[in-house]
Amino acid sequence: MDPSLSASDIANSTKPLSEASSPPVMDLLSEPASQASSAPMVDLLLEPASEGSSAPMVNILSEPASEASSAPMVDLLMEPASEASSAPMVDLLMEPASEGSSAPMVDLLMEPASEASSAPMMNLLMEPASEASSAPMMNLLMEPASDDLKEPPKPDIDPLADITNDTPLSEVKTPVAAMPQEPPSDLFDDEPSELFAEPRQSNTAKQQQTSIFDEPDEDLFSEPLGEASKKPQNDFFKEALAPVAKASNVCGPLSDNYNEHPTDIFSEEAITTLPSAVSTVSVNSKTNGVHSDEEEPDIFAEATVELSLDSPRNDRKKKEAAKPSASAPAPSVSASASKPQPKTLEELEEEVEDKFELNISITNPEKVGDGMNAYMAYKVSTQTTLPMFRSKTFTVRRRFSDFLGLYEKLSDKHTLNGYIVPPPPEKSIMGMTKVKVGKEDNSSAEFVERRRAALERYLQRVVFHPSLLQDPDVREFLERDDMPRAHNTQALSGAGFLKMINRATDSLSKMTIKMNESDVWFEEKLQEVEAEDQQLRKLHIMVDSLVGHRKELSVNTGGFAKSVAMLGSSEDNTALSRALSQLAEVEDKMEQLHQEQAASDSFCFAELLADYIRLLGSVRASFDQRMKTWQRWQDAQNMLQKKRETEAKLLWANKPDKLQQAKDDITEWEAKVTQYERDFDRVSATVRKEVLRFEKEKARDFKKQIIKYLESLLQSQQQLIKYWEAFLPEAKAIA
Amino acid sequence: MMEEAREGSLSVSAQTIRVTEAVRDGDALTFIVISQKLSGSGEYHVARTHEDFQWLQQCLFSQEVVPGILGVIFPPLPAKPQLNAPAKVLKQLGFLAMGEDWRMYCMALETYLQQVAAHTTLSKNKCLENFLTSSEPPGHQRARKGIFNRLSQAMEGMRKEGHKDVDDFFQTERDNNLTLTGCSKSATERFIDVVLTEQKLAVACGHFSTALHLCVEQEEDSAVLAFSKICVKLSEVIDSIKRNFESVAENNLSTLGLGLDLESRCQEAEKEMLYRRTCKLVELETASRNAERAKPVKKAAMDELKVAAEKEFDHVSGVAKQEIARFHSTHVELLRQALILWCEKQLETARDTSFRYSQHLQAFKGLGE
Numbered sequence A: 001m002d003p004s005l006s007a008s009d010i011a012n013s014t015k016p017l018s019e020a021s022s023p024p025v026m027d028l029l030s031e032p033a034s035q036a037s038s039a040p041m042v043d044l045l046l047e048p049a050s051e052g053s054s055a056p057m058v059n060i061l062s063e064p065a066s067e068a069s070s071a072p073m074v075d076l077l078m079e080p081a082s083e084a085s086s087a088p089m090v091d092l093l094m095e096p097a098s099e100g101s102s103a104p105m106v107d108l109l110m111e112p113a114s115e116a117s118s119a120p121m122m123n124l125l126m127e128p129a130s131e132a133s134s135a136p137m138m139n140l141l142m143e144p145a146s147d148d149l150k151e152p153p154k155p156d157i158d159p160l161a162d163i164t165n166d167t168p169l170s171e172v173k174t175p176v177a178a179m180p181q182e183p184p185s186d187l188f189d190d191e192p193s194e195l196f197a198e199p200r201q202s203n204t205a206k207q208q209q210t211s212i213f214d215e216p217d218e219d220l221f222s223e224p225l226g227e228a229s230k231k232p233q234n235d236f237f238k239e240a241l242a243p244v245a246k247a248s249n250v251c252g253p254l255s256d257n258y259n260e261h262p263t264d265i266f267s268e269e270a271i272t273t274l275p276s277a278v279s280t281v282s283v284n285s286k287t288n289g290v291h292s293d294e295e296e297p298d299i300f301a302e303a304t305v306e307l308s309l310d311s312p313r314n315d316r317k318k319k320e321a322a323k324p325s326a327s328a329p330a331p332s333v334s335a336s337a338s339k340p341q342p343k344t345l346e347e348l349e350e351e352v353e354d355k356f357e358l359n360i361s362i363t364n365p366e367k368v369g370d371g372m373n374a375y376m377a378y379k380v381s382t383q384t385t386l387p388m389f390r391s392k393t394f395t396v397r398r399r400f401s402d403f404l405g406l407y408e409k410l411s412d413k414h415t416l417n418g419y420i421v422p423p424p425p426e427k428s429i430m431g432m433t434k435v436k437v438g439k440e441d442n443s444s445a446e447f448v449e450r451r452r453a454a455l456e457r458y459l460q461r462v463v464f465h466p467s468l469l470q471d472p473d474v475r476e477f478l479e480r481d482d483m484p485r486a487h488n489t490q491a492l493s494g495a496g497f498l499k500m501i502n503r504a505t506d507s508l509s510k511m512t513i514k515m516n517e518s519d520v521w522f523e524e525k526l527q528e529v530e531a532e533d534q535q536l537r538k539l540h541i542m543v544d545s546l547v548g549h550r551k552e553l554s555v556n557t558g559g560f561a562k563s564v565a566m567l568g569s570s571e572d573n574t575a576l577s578r579a580l581s582q583l584a585e586v587e588d589k590m591e592q593l594h595q596e597q598a599a600s601d602s603f604c605f606a607e608l609l610a611d612y613i614r615l616l617g618s619v620r621a622s623f624d625q626r627m628k629t630w631q632r633w634q635d636a637q638n639m640l641q642k643k644r645e646t647e648a649k650l651l652w653a654n655k656p657d658k659l660q661q662a663k664d665d666i667t668e669w670e671a672k673v674t675q676y677e678r679d680f681d682r683v684s685a686t687v688r689k690e691v692l693r694f695e696k697e698k699a700r701d702f703k704k705q706i707i708k709y710l711e712s713l714l715q716s717q718q719q720l721i722k723y724w725e726a727f728l729p730e731a732k733a734i735a
Numbered sequence B: 001m002m003e004e005a006r007e008g009s010l011s012v013s014a015q016t017i018r019v020t021e022a023v024r025d026g027d028a029l030t031f032i033v034i035s036q037k038l039s040g041s042g043e044y045h046v047a048r049t050h051e052d053f054q055w056l057q058q059c060l061f062s063q064e065v066v067p068g069i070l071g072v073i074f075p076p077l078p079a080k081p082q083l084n085a086p087a088k089v090l091k092q093l094g095f096l097a098m099g100e101d102w103r104m105y106c107m108a109l110e111t112y113l114q115q116v117a118a119h120t121t122l123s124k125n126k127c128l129e130n131f132l133t134s135s136e137p138p139g140h141q142r143a144r145k146g147i148f149n150r151l152s153q154a155m156e157g158m159r160k161e162g163h164k165d166v167d168d169f170f171q172t173e174r175d176n177n178l179t180l181t182g183c184s185k186s187a188t189e190r191f192i193d194v195v196l197t198e199q200k201l202a203v204a205c206g207h208f209s210t211a212l213h214l215c216v217e218q219e220e221d222s223a224v225l226a227f228s229k230i231c232v233k234l235s236e237v238i239d240s241i242k243r244n245f246e247s248v249a250e251n252n253l254s255t256l257g258l259g260l261d262l263e264s265r266c267q268e269a270e271k272e273m274l275y276r277r278t279c280k281l282v283e284l285e286t287a288s289r290n291a292e293r294a295k296p297v298k299k300a301a302m303d304e305l306k307v308a309a310e311k312e313f314d315h316v317s318g319v320a321k322q323e324i325a326r327f328h329s330t331h332v333e334l335l336r337q338a339l340i341l342w343c344e345k346q347l348e349t350a351r352d353t354s355f356r357y358s359q360h361l362q363a364f365k366g367l368g369e
Helices: A003-020 A023-036 A040-052 A057-066 A072-082 A086-099 A103-116 A126-131 A135-149 A157-177 A184-204 A206-214 A217-227 A230-247 A251-258 A262-271 A277-288 A295-327 A334-338 A345-354 A400-417 A429-437 A442-464 A472-479 A492-512 A520-570 A574-653 A656-732 B002-008 B050-061 B087-097 B100-118 B126-133 B141-160 B168-214 B222-293 B296-366
Strands: A358-368 A375-384 A393-399 B018-025 B028-036 B043-049
Touching: A358 A442, A375 A400, A375 A442, A375 A472, A393 A400, A393 A472, A400 A442, A400 A472, A400 A574, A400 A656, A442 A472, A442 A574, A520 A574, A520 A656, A520 B168, A574 A656, A574 B296, A656 B222, A656 B296, B018 B100, B028 B050, B028 B100, B028 B126, B043 B050, B043 B126, B050 B100, B050 B126, B087 B100, B087 B168, B087 B222, B100 B126, B100 B222, B168 B222, B168 B296, B222 B296
Parallel strands: none
Antiparallel strands: A358 A375, A375 A393, B018 B028, B028 B043
16 A cells, blocks of 8 residues: 555545544644654544544544534644644644654653543543543643643653653543543553653663563653653654554654654555554553553543533534634733743744745646647656655656646545635647647747646645645645546536536525625625735736737837847948947847846736636635535524424424434434534634635745746846946947 | 128027927927027027928028038928827827927927037028027018928929939948938837837836735735735836836937937938939039030020039039038937937936845845745
């Protein structure tokens, strides 16, 4: 199995997860992942489930969700993340990855460990959360975090001991009590110690392993931690996780995160995926030692029950809390306040993007075939340090319809969730026919170059999107040598027509569906987007005319150069004649300069604007998607209302036989309403986040392009100065 | 003696003649001509219409007392400016119709007056003195006739232009003049196209810059705010580009544009002179043929005519040779001046613009995310 497939697993399992969670967090979690390695975070969150029990995590999560209860587990983990209080947590995960040092890793592990006191047999962040369905767990998550914030994220013996020993102990009592199988004291004494001790010992002193299990926490922690340097820690991870990797997915990505040779492990893991209950259990027993196999499912079962009981209120409450904080730059929760460098959501994202190690370029457009069946093939080269790819550099050949095919796939998958999927350049029958039929003439060369650049920007936008990058289709597109031909784009002009009809009906339904917008933000944004669309179109027209004039200037300058040359050649006075021929040369060069400037205008502005006009279409599509989910929710609510009325009628009519059916219906529809409402909330949050991201990207993009433009402008101006400076003495030499 | 010597010459300094502005008076334009007195520090201010200029030109043409006057290359008077004229008519004026408030036209008139005043033969004409100093406008009667004369000359020109010359010097000059006239005319036209496009670009940039301002939104949202800032900055950049085009176009107009226009009109004037001389040549040839074939009775009269024609032709040719030599040097000097001034101005503009661009670039680079 190749890595892309495992990623698709991840992506697939993410969906149910994300349904129950607030989308911003999903991104938060996936973004660092994309930066640090192949989705280690997502893995972290997801895989443990499959590890912990035979039923994959997805089930645990989605079941309660579909039972009309929210998935508190996700929320527990997620909400804090989206709130400022999450910053520490995220940082914990981020920093080790970014610094590549293992020191912060201690914190990472430590935290789970402290939480793990409630969920003893887990060594990953996720599991404690999944079990800790009740409020105390929340505290657990927060407190250790805030605790370790007080000190720098370097390995520190005392606080570590503090966290593992004191905080969890005091806080976790309740959830632990809920697990009858095991005495709480056991949990605390043994669990964390094993978690940490074993791996660390494996570095420092392997022979001690057995004794560590029996020893009290403090010793264990103080000793190895004090010694913990980067290398050993890395080793420890490799060692500790390698065996696990064989059994399940979990460790692969995890170790990726902190490993220096991630690809190895990743591929290894890829080969040996498919977690099974038996293997994971055995892993757990290996790492945790104390736990017996039977206990785990029990604990999980308990967790699920608790989840379903607790969730709805928690969930909603947290969502409300999350919303304002999402846009607020620095929400101050005690945890983040004490943090040395409190990071907001945005800053975090930025950091991630800056370190983005993926360069895509499209080169060598090449005509393949003859006549009307001819097409252009482009070389798509990728340079990356991301471990999710098989190698650091690779090249594939793709034709235009492949790009369209990629868009179709991505759009089918992600538009539903409210993502803004970057659109590819439009198919141009005119331009392509010219290329097909025409020889090597100027306009078709320009067309090809223009398209090449547009495709490059399109692809860069796709991979720049943290969620889209995770999509297996993207990876396939970049990596796979023999791409199956995309057929649905073959007759895209027809499909485009259909799409236009769809769009028309959409806008029709938009008019008929009068959405009573609860969120002013969306209302305003939509208006803004529409206004912006108009403005960009206007600008585009203007830039086009500007480019046209530039070209005209270039042509006229050329004409002038020619007539000056004529004038010079028929002039008697030799000095004047010479000067005039010089002038003709200067004007020729200026013609070139104007032409370049026209191209620069067109490439920097016209294309940029065209891109953004298309992108705004996608933005609107995501708004539409949000409205559709809203509509679905409303419909379900109406249906529920009807069902309730039916029930009332039945009650009144005293027909007990049908009453049960009606009650079932109600339950079913209640669940649906909750589900759809959550869908709506999720899509809303995604759209919101996507729009914010889009705006940021836009500002960044424009700035980048304008700087480029100004540089070219300045350069040609300086060239112009040189020309004039060279000509002045010639003019003066006329006697 | 002094008084008499002065009588023929001008009482104003040729270099100081200025046509400062064109005042619009109904459908006509009145030009303010200012010149400094040679004696003392006084200035003459007179208001002249284009008809007055035409009258002056006609006076210069018809100085029968001066021998060989037809050999003079008369400084070219710009064609009549048309107010409210359709674009097509304005286009014939070329550069002279461009620029605000007929400034280019005033400059062309100024050059014309200066050339006339600096001309050794023409400056002696009383009409010029009158034109420059008299507060009353000179009479118009002969002006119309003048136009008519030139028109009929042009008609005949088609036939006589190709006439083979007896003098190689004039034959080469005529050939050269013919090509140069064509070339300078087409160069001027091409250059007009360039300037027009530059002006169009300036306008387009202006629109673009204004439109960018509309993209600005009042919001605290950081990304939106950043974008608005970018739009404002870009608008400034585009405005700089616009101003660059404006000044480049202006420089083109006021230096090389005007120079090329004058050049092509001067070539045209030389052509006219050469043509007049050719006419005289044809006359002479006809006269000598007549004299040869004439019957003895008329022979004396014919010979007399022939001698007169010969004498006149020699005068014209003599003057023409001088004029051509003078014309060549002034034409080179004129173009030289235009080119140098043009180059300097463009260089200055280019440097200014470059400086402004680099400032914009810095500003953009410093713009926060």
